[in-house]
Amino acid sequence: MSIPLILFHAKDRPSSDIINTCVHCGLCLPSCPTYRETGLEMSSPRGRIYLMKAVDDGKIGLESAVFQEQMSQCLNCRACEAVCPSGVQYGIIMEASRAQIEQARAANATFSPQPSALSPQPSALPARPLLQRVLRNAIFGVLFTDMRLFRAFSSSMALYQRSGVQWLARKSGVIKLLGMADIESLLPPLNGPATVPQGQIYPPEGDRRYSVALLTGCIMSTAFGHVHAATIRVLQKNGCEVLLPPDQGCCGALHTHGGDLDGGRELARRNIAAFEGLGLDAIIVNAAGCGSTMKEYDHLLHDDPEWRGRAEAFVRKVKDVHEFLAGIELNRAGLGRLDLCVTYQEPCHLVHAQRISVQPRTLLNAIPGLELREMPESSLCCGSAGVYNITQPEMAMSLAVRKLNNALSTRAQVIATANPGCAVQLVGELRRRGEDVQVRYIVELLDQSYSAGKD
Amino acid sequence: MDRTNLVEELRRIVGPRGVVDDPHALMTYDADGCVMDTGIPQVVVLPTSTAQVSGVVRLAARYGLPVVPRGAGTGLTGGATAMFGGIVISTARMDKVLEVDTRNGRVLCQPGVINFDLSQQLKPYGYQFAPDPSSQKACTVGGNIANNSGGPHCLKYGITASHVYGVELVLGDGTVLWSGDGSPAGPGYDLTGVIVGSEGTIGLVTAVWLKITRLPEAVRVVLALFPDIAGASTAVSQVIASGLLPSALEMMDRLVIKAVNDMYKLGLPDSAGAALLIEVDGVEDGLDDLLNDVTAMCWRNGAIDVRPARTLAEQNQVWAARKNAFGAMGRLSPTYYLVDTVVPRTRLPYTMEQVGRISREYDLPIANVFHAGDGNLHPIILFDRRAKGQNQRALEAATSVMHVSIEQGGVISGEHGIGVEKQEYMTLLFSTDDLAAMAGLHQSFDPQDVFNPGKIFPKGRGCGELAALRKAGVAWATLK
Amino acid sequence: MNPLSSQIASIVGTSYLIDDLADYPAYAVQGRIPILVVAPGSVEELAHVVAAAHAAGMAVIPRGGGTMQAWGRPPAGDFMIVQTTRLSRVRIYEPDDLTISVEAGMTMQDLDALLAVHGQMLPLDVPLPARSTIGGVLSTAMDGPRRLGYGTSRDLLIGVQVVEATGRSSKAGGMVVKNVSGFDMMKLYTGSLGSLAIIVSANFKLLPRPRAAATIACTFNTPADAFALVAAIHASQLTPVAVEYLQKDEGGRMKDEASMSAVISLIPHPSSFILCVRAEGLPAAVERHIRDVAEMAERAGSSRMSVLRDEDHMAVWAAINDLPQTFSVADDELLLRLGCLPSDLERALADASALASRQGIALAVAARALSGIAYLRVRGGDEGLRHQFHADLLARWPQLAILAGPPALMAEAPIWGASVPNLALMQRIKQEFDPDNRLNPGRYVV
Secondary structure (H helix, E strand, C coil): CCCCCCCCCCCCCCCHHHHHHHHCCCCCCCCCHHHHHHCCCHHCCCHHHHHHHHHHHHCCCCCCCCHHHHHHHHCCCHHHHHHCCCCCHHHHHHHHHHHHHHHHHHHHHCCCCCCCCCCCCCCCCCCHHHHHHHHHHHHHHHHHCHHHHHHHHHHHHHHHHCCCCCHHHHCCCCCHCCCCCCHHHHHCCCCCCCCCCEEECCCCCCCEEEEEEECCHHHHHHHHHHHHHHHHHHHHHCEEEEECCCCCCCCHHHHHHHHCCCHHHHHHHHHHHHHCCCCCCCCECCCCHHHHHHHCCCCCCCHHHHHHHHHHHHHHHEEHHHHHHHHHCCCCCCCCCCCCEEEECCHHHHCCCCCCCHHHHHHHHHHHCCCCCCCCCCCCCCCCCHHHHHHHHEEEEEEEHHHHHHHHCCCCCCCEEHHHHHHHHHHHHHHHHHCCEEEHHHHHHHHHHHHHHHH | CHHHCCCCCCCCHHHHHHEEECCCCCCCHCCCCCCCCCCCEEECCCCCCCCHHHHHHHHHHHCCEEEEEEECEEEEEEEECCCCCCEEECCCCCCCCHHHHHHHHHHCCCCCCHHHHHHHHHHHCCEECCCCCCEEEECEEEHHHHCCCCCHHHHHHHCHHEEEEEEECCCCCCCECCCCCCCCCCCCCCCHHHHHCCCCCCCCCEEEEEEECCCCCEEEEEEEEEECHHHHHHHHHHHCCCCCCHHHHHHHEEEHHHHHHHHHCCCCCCCCCCEEEEEEEEEECCCCHHHHHHHHHHCCCCCCCEEEEECCHHHHHHHHHHHHHHHHHHHHEEEEECCCCCCCCCHHHHHHHHHHHHHHHHHCCCEEEECCCCECCEEEEEEEECCCCCHHHHHHHHHHHHHHHCCCEEEEECCCCCCCCHHHHHHHHCCCCCCCCHHHHHHHCCCCCCCCCCCCCCCCCCCHHHHHHHHHCCHHHHCC | CCHHHHHHHHCCCCEEEEHHHHHHHHHHHEEECCCECCCCHHHHHHHHHHHHHHCCCCEEEEEEECCCCCCCCCCCCEEEEECCCCCCCCCEEHHCEEEEEEEEECEEEHHHHHHHHHEEEECCCCCCCCCHHHHHHHHCCCCCCCCCCCCHHHHHEEEEEEEECCEEEEEECCCCCCCCCCCHHHHHHHCCCCEEEEEEEEEEEEEEEECCCEEEEEECCHHHHHHHHHHHHHHHCCCEEEEEEECCCCCCCCCCCCHHHHHHHHHCCCCCCEEEEEEECCCCCCCCHHHHHHHHHHHHHHEEEEEEHHHHHHHHHHHHHCCCCCCCCCCCEEEEEEEEHHHHHHHHHHHHHHHHHHHHHEEEEEEEEECEEEEEEEEEECCHHHHHHHHHHHHHCCCCEECCCCHHHHHHCCCCCCCCCCCHHHHHHHHHHCCCCCEEECHHHC
């Protein structure tokens, strides 16, 4: 008797129509960071879609180790989507596949692990190990959904970094034992106050041309508060009134990418409500990962009749900060000289998911004195990708090494980027090598240029 | 033989990370770009060096297993599919450019280097690798060598065979040979020449000296729109006959224009029934005159619009539309069957008419995007695999296209190869004697039929049978 | 008449068979007299003839215009000659297709005349085109100066029909310019010196004749200056179709060498070292080449630069193309072909010049300067010195072939170079195609 397979469930089922749009042409292969690193067919978008198709066709089940490994190994950078001539919506079926795995695990954690006689089709995967489950729940379920907790956690980590405990923990390998080594090395140096959205309104410099709101987010608001400050100043310089609406929170990117679609939906609803009815011209996002997630709230909530329309209205207003600035008449007169040699690392969720590639370069080139030197493979993922460093440490590491090799080959003084995950990844690898190269957000460079322009 | 032992021995050669033997992982290797024919290998190995390849091939010989070379798996005729199982050797990790030698106009690289990446790496030197198949962003130079790939620019620069100086080849007994290095007039038979285009059936290429081509000083691109294919085809004939040799002459029909219009926002008018992409290159001097002449010929042949792509960005956009046309078909139909035949250039208009007739006869839309300058057709038969009977109709329509092409003095593959997909059609083109000669060549390289068995030659007429026939055959018998 | 002769006579008719060779010394191959010479009138006849020879165990030497029979080792044992010159028909020529199918016995000159009517060309420049046949050009893979711009026969041949050793006929390729339908047998037969099969017809891709053409002839005081210009052209984005380096004998000891004299006579103020650059294409592009090459030549230290157009242009190249001919070679002469990486050519030629002057023998050179191939004509001195010259040069440059020389040397010297790589595989190919060793036996590498 053959053991029945665990197949896709109805809820958040990866669409057969999307899966079958793939014609197996293979043009996606070289765009995929994990394929570039491994050369393995199953580690390519085409291979992963083939695996999804195999589950969809009932040839293999969710319990397949190869299936689970590949759904986890994907960075969801969506570089493949950008090059797919058939327009396969890969991100959507990848997130749905991950949701299927998580649902199957959750079913087992809460319900009987044994399939009942009445349901011969087992519906559950073995639950994750307890420790992993607790951590995962703590991170996804608690930390990111409550910004106060997140900020508290962040400042305790800051204390940890400053106190020398960090040094001790690193040395002793305790962190490694706890499976936290990578989280630890990823933490950016925490300095400066967190940005707490409390309904602040920053006035424009000169005439008000636009009224915009800024998503403060989670990691950006704590580790990268200074980037928010720079973003606000740059927007002000460009005639924007900048609002920081209260009640907003994490965008939910880590949840949706990790397969916790319901968790992502909860956060999406909260943000939609927070930004509604404010008479905004745009909702500005300065983190590529958040922007791409928010631009897909409509898809995430498309089965929710109450929220679908509101999500669509929200999505129409979401603008990546570079997209916004390059789309308006930029205040070039105020830009001062920055004699810097800069190379640009394209965040996947900007170039691939949002197809924003020219605008960041346009802004960099607008800065007088700045020389932009293109690195090879500028749009290949750096290996950060949300919690990827934790779930796939080896792959994340080798992609970081590859990225830095490419970046350093330009001999630029600054690596410009536009996403916290990338920034952390780049800083981590630079530190490991002891390289004296800065990692800066493009808005920071613009801010610095405006500030130089005052003199 | 024991599979466990095989896997263990393979791991010893290429390391544990270089062996794929999980059945679910192997499933993803059951096809290349052609999903009509599938075959799951027993094991996939990913060597990084010639010595490893040689070791794996020796092992395969010992276990009596076929060896199937695989590059990026973008081929369209099942050339990289393990029809009889065996060991798939993937060149994905043999992707290094080893030496750029501009003084001798050559580059040494491994077979897994991606065609487009190679040209990107050569750019700073002012060079390119001229063959540029549509799949160039993904396909490997090893695959290009196996299929003697073309691409739009081979109109002027020639096919892959003209750009390979020599290859390092692993034979069926694991021995390794070099067929050349770029110094001309080596003694003996042109082994390089026969290895190129042999679809991985006579050995596995592990390194290659490729010819590189100086980037042209200047390039001009123009997109001419015509109401129909006939007018555009006449313009092509005139351009070719007038003594102008463009670097590319590419045609797209109404369906393709629609698909790429959607994707690339080219803003082409719906009234255009054919778009002709013309590129000329060379030294700056005279290039504008040449472009004016070409443009005038288009107008004379009823063009409704002629649009020069002036900036590099515009040129790239037009080229992207052309090169991604096949994939864009996914926007028109869930499945397509891409045919690849060639006819003498003057037979293009008639052949295209016949393709239209075939489309009506089998009630399936056929889109056309092709290398008009070479007479290389690519009718794309659009169908839905899941709809009853459509699979069969698509296959029959493709066969009809091949019949028409042969009737018009053409051949059944211009650049995709024969593989599995077209092996049964070889007899339409070649006599038993013709095939026997090819089998003889195959026998001299791979007498044990180790590499990629069951390809190119029609089933039931494998190389062994044909070669035996050849040896037994008495000349007078065929003559009388 | 012996039985084989009668059988063959019954196939081709007695008027196309010579079996009394005493009166026809021209048919001797490196001094060896054939048993008979037969000129079939069709592919079918040729196939029957070869089959009859095969059945009779008779070796066959294919022959076109006979201009390159000096190549290879002298035939061992009895042989008959199968001459292809009566196979000279055009099979298919649709000018707008820019392809042609012709029988192998057609001469290059006849083919060119035919193509010229339609403004087209097959840019294979070979010596003695009035006699050289398609089949001979293919089986020797003889190259020409314009290989730089248009490639060699391997790049232009798109289809072929052959008659194999047993008399069986087979074909490959087609009448289209792109084709991966089956193995590229064209490459196998090209350059195989008739040792695998006899080429009976060939299909080519053609090119439009250029709208404009000109020659820039630059003279130099030293080879180094000439090669400085070669390097400058290589580094530029110019696209000349030929860059030919010519070196005449400094001592003027090759007075009766007609072709070099013809070249020299067309170039104003010639010196011992000449670089001829051939530009073809659009008029403006040709003028640009003239301007730029002139400038580069001056920088490289050229002593004199002249531009040749129209008849002079055509005449100078006709003379250059003839330089490596092996049809009439004097008794005290060797014709060598040296192949090397293009970047090594200057050094290889310097070695050759030094050796020649040390041994006091005359040397003239015609080299495809950007392709790494040179034809060396060696003359004078005594036989031992010439052979020593070859041996010494071979020791430094292993890819040195003797294309013409005295039969004794051709029989014994390593005429195809210091070694033949992949010989075992080549022997397997020969064994597969001609197991009884009947086609040009012993003359090529296997």
